[in-house]
Amino acid sequence: MKAYLGTGLLGCNFVKAMIKKGDDVHVWNRTSSKAQALEKFGAKAYNNVADAVNGADIIHITLKDDATVDEVLEKAESGLNAGTIIIDHTTTSAAGAIERTKSWKEKGYTYLHAPVFMGPPNALDSSGYMLVSGDQDVIKYVEPQLAKMTGKVINFGPEEGKAASMKLIGNLFLITLTAGISDTLALAKASGISSADVSVLFDSWNPAAMMPARLKKIAQGDFKQPSWELGMMRxxxxxxxxxAKAGDMPLHVLPVITDLMDKWIQKGHAGDDWSVIATDSITK
Incomplete structure (x- = not known):
């Protein structure tokens, strides 16, 4: 039997998928009505988290943050079976994941942090990506269960907390991507270009294809053979x-980037590849 703690949008669909695969699932959520709503799909809801985990071999968690995970697990502890495996899909700090791995091992339980790049539709159809790192014997043991939940399990090796860091790195990229899209649409609006026309451009021209080469170039730190000079980019x-100013549309991301460009131009890098502005990110 499995228990699932935290049945929001993501957890709810994970539970539905588990039940479809034949799992017996006990559920708990701070807002009890969200857990109770899953009973019609075959889950058994509990108001007390310790009751929800009682008898479970594996407990899955999708909660808000480090503090919430610690609080809920503390309340659940009295109901845990000896040797229960706790798999936490919450986006947390690396330090929190490391500390929980250590502290729960000392108590006789296995804790594995397994954050995901999955939205609710992915959770329902078992697609997307799940990240793990840490004790490789533990990962080998639970990976068949994790593979049922997602399209791909990415193992980042034995370093505890690394999966948490990789999740935050990925989320940072998504945040900056969305902020960049916001500025892009603002410039389009200022220029009298519809969002539909912007979509036509990106349906044909996919800048995401440049990502691997750009990342490699920045990581190598060789900016002396430019494909786009910093001065021209500026x-x-x-x-x-x-x-944008003429169209009375504020830009939020670009002004910050231009300040960084100006800094590197003043240092004499106008003729270098414009990605020289990332130098501080790859050097100590």
Whole structure:
């Protein structure tokens, strides 16, 4: 039997998928009505978290943050079976994941942090990506169970907390991507271009294809053979900001980036590849 703690949008669909695969699932949620709503799909809901985990071999968790995970697990502890495996899909700090792995091992339980790049639809159809790191024997043991939940399990090796860090790195990229899209649409609006026309551009031209090569170039730190000179990039950025200002549309990301460009131009790097602005991110 499995228990699932935290039945929000993601957890709810994980539970539904587990039940479809034949699992017996006990559920708990701080807002009890969300757990009770899963009973019609075959789950058994509990108001007390210790009751929910009682008898479970594996407990899955999807909660808010480190503090919530610690609080809920503390309340659940009295109901845990000896040797219960706790698999936490919450996005947390690396330090928190490391400490929980250690402290629960000392108590006689296995804790594995397994954050995901999965939305609710992925949880329901078992697609997307799940990240793990740490004790490789533990991962080998639980991986067949995790593989049922996701399209791909990515193992980052024996370092505790590394999966948590990789999750945050991925989320940072998603945040900056969305912020960049916001500025892109603001410039389009200022220029009288519809979002539909912007979609036509990106349906044909996929800048994501440049990501692996750009990442490799930045990581190598060789900016002396430019594909786009920093000085020319700064010129283009000025045109963008002037157009946005003329259309009375604020840009939030680009002004910060242009300040960084100006810093590196003042250092004499105008003729280097514009990705020289990432130097501080790859050097100590």
């Amino acid at each position: 010129k283009d950025a000025g045109l963008m900001m002037n157009a």
